Amino acid sequence: DTEVTQTPKHLVMGMTNKKSLKCEQHMGHRAMYWYKQKAKKPPELMFVYSYEKLSINESVPSRFSPECPNSSLLNLHLHALQPEDSALYLCASSLGFGGANQPQHFGDGTRLSIL
Amino acid sequence: DAKTTQPPSMDCAEGRAANLPCNHSTISGNEYVYWYRQIHSQGPQYIIHGLKNNETNEMASLIITEDRKSSTLILPHATLRDTAVYYCIVRVARSGGYNKLIFGAGTRLAVHP
Numbered sequence: 001d002t003e004v005t006q007t008p009k010h011l012v013m014g015m016t017n018k019k020s021l022k023c024e025q026h027m028g029h030r031a032m033y034w035y036k037q038k039a040k041k042p043p044e045l046m047f048v049y050s051y052e053k054l055s056i057n058e059s060v061p062s063r064f065s066p067e068c069p070n071s072s073l074l075n076l077h078l079h080a081l082q083p084e085d086s087a088l089y090l091c092a093s094s095l096g097f098g099g100a101n102q103p104q105h106f107g108d109g110t111r112l113s114i115l
Numbered sequence: 116d117a118k119t120t121q122p123p124s125m126d127c128a129e130g131r132a133a134n135l136p137c138n139h140s141t142i143s144g145n146e147y148v149y150w151y152r153q154i155h156s157q158g159p160q161y162i163i164h165g166l167k168n169n170e171t172n173e174m175a176s177l178i179i180t181e182d183r184k185s186s187t188l189i190l191p192h193a194t195l196r197d198t199a200v201y202y203c204i205v206r207v208a209r210s211g212g213y214n215k216l217i218f219g220a221g222t223r224l225a226v227h228p
Binding site: 042043050056103104108 | 149151156157158159160161164202209211212213214215216218219220221
């Protein structure tokens with residue numbers, strides 16, 4: 001069982017819809033991450049939050065908008081997505097983002113399909 | 116960025132040791148090697164990491180060569196539940212104290228009865 005919880009598990013949306021993905025952890029971790037994973041490919045980093053502030057944006061299009069309301073929650077707001085954005089979206093957390101012995105713990109992801 | 120090279124697939128008999136190799140010939144001195152696995156329909160699961168010394172935990176052992184250009188993940192007694200994609204990852208330092216995981220393409224390990 002994963003300690004990082006993502007909802008919903010599956011999401012189908014049209015290109016004009018607005019939806020949000022949610023991620024929650026209660027491990028006291030202060031760094032949280034969003035990754036995108038296309039089929040049969042490794043995960044690719046999108047965003048990193050540290051102490052509730054956006055630290056890293058890997059040149060992600062503005063139709064993806066992250067938000068960190070508090071230290072336990074991470075959202076990814078979606079608007080005007082394209083069919084090529086269909087993928088598995090993974091959330092991860094770690095104690096911090098700089099220490100050697102601070103592995104990232106992943107949730108099981110939200111499988112997103114854009115019609 | 117340091118990159119990793121892994122065989123695309125491997126087979127292992129249940130109960131035998133699975134030895135998964137990884138090349139990371141461009142790794143820098145302060146970059147860690149991490150291993151994760153991803154079972155179908157699940158998120159990546161942390162297995163083990165190391166810098167220079169060999170490491171062992173309840174899941175696996177990590178053997179890193181002296182020149183640090185390659186490593187091997189060892190699952191001592193593979194079970195059917197170990198069937199997964201195994202990622203060898205180099206953790207690269209970025210500005211601001213952030214360390215980024217650079218995933219390789221992974222090895223698909225199939226454990227069979």
